[in-house]
Amino acid sequence: MTAVRKNHPAAGYDGPPDYRVIGRHGVFPQTDHDEVERINYLAQMNRHLAARVVPGVKAAYAARVEPAFEAKNGRAIATRHEARKAMLEDPAFQTWSALRRMTMEQRQQAGRWTVIRQREELNAKAKELTEADPRLELDKSVKIPRYVSAIDHHCMPGSYHTEYCEGDITNGANYDHAGFVTTSGLLGKYSDGGGRAVAQWVKKNLPDFKPGKILDIGGTVGHSGLPLAEAFPDAELTIVDLGAPVLRYGLARAKTMGVDNVRFVQASAEDLSRYPDASFDWVQTTMFLHELSSSAMRNIFAETRRLVKPGGIVLHVEQPQYTPDMSYFEQAMRDWDAFYNAEPFWSRMHEMDLDGAMEEAGFERDWLVHGGVFGVVDRDLFPDAQEDETEDFGRKAAWHVIGALVP
């Protein structure tokens, strides 16, 4: 937070920044007073649920849920699914879950209201910025796979791909401008704290790496991709995604942010045959794998192996895997998004042996690298995830890196 005088009321403030500090690029929706305050309120609600309600859920798990399970079954809870199902019977988990789900639904409604009321103006702006620009490659023949069409991820109506009219960017603008609610500002001014963290990690751990071509898979509007293009201005970044609205919005956003070494391509990452083998020095996914399916992930891993050049890198950034040393309570809480926030692959993805999956795709075990990163934000204005002790299972800006350095 901005330095404030001791004894000033703001000195004791601990919470999300005012939404008014958010970065406003050229296609960012206009937000009036009440729309800003709605977002502030919802960010505070998420913060409250994480900081002040979750401890009660945890206490109830120890005080009621575990003893009740043991009394009924004559043994302790032995899987995260048993933990979750047992908690579903407990009022503390029920109430927290209902409130967390409602906050997400209210956030979607708030964001959609703001965008839809000005949809014509936003679409016109995007058209002016992207029309005839070869860096936007849309392909109407791209089929939306079931892992995207069957359920709208994080309760976002229409997901990343639905278009409500010709040249529509509604779902890109909604996703971008109100994502602040979910992370309480932990992703920073342009929701790019994840991408900035990845760029920093690569520069620190691979100081001699000079990528020419970077591929960001499932990169939506460019939140996590643009920081790579900015960190390596001589590189050319390609962002692929299934959704036309996020790609249109993404290019318009990038141009008004002054990032020109990027192109946005509509394609399924399961089949990137439009690019020859060994096309990219760096293949990246950030907070993407959990929105896939087992077969899609296999196909995408195989494509990353095919597309990466010798001497190149493949990196995936995700929330931490479930490991034997993670309590069943924490695993069950982290699984919440899979069951109740429309991210169904989250559960399976986080229990997988990712190293094994990389090996199956053709990466050798001694090429693999692992690390951890925290969101990198403008610390004068935004909270630093590294210093934040509040655990908001699955939402915190603290991720694991798994990747391969290909010789």
Add this chain to the structure above:
Amino acid sequence: MSFEAALNEAGAKPAGKRPYFLEPQVERALAITMAVAQELAVARQRVDTLERLLVAKGVLSEGEVAHYQPDPVASAERQMWNQEYIARILRIVQQENEAAVLPDEASSGELVDELAVN
């Protein structure tokens, strides 16, 4: 027109069946309550904005709202507004309590057949 579109589409259902954690009736009422709580926060912030702007423009002085002392007439009007407001929002409680002592009342549905025949 975008306003019509926003009315129809802002609250659209996302794809996928919704999970319920409480009795559906309770969860529905809670969802409505939480949306109203949100709008109350928004209205409170708007009032705060107005106060601060009025102070900045010299119309009000600092603390004038916080330390406002209504005269007796204004005080009575404001208290009456509170009474009216509470009576409005607790209408269902009043009506259920009135019904509690009228066990033999018929519903309109129950009267449909009776009045058709008699």
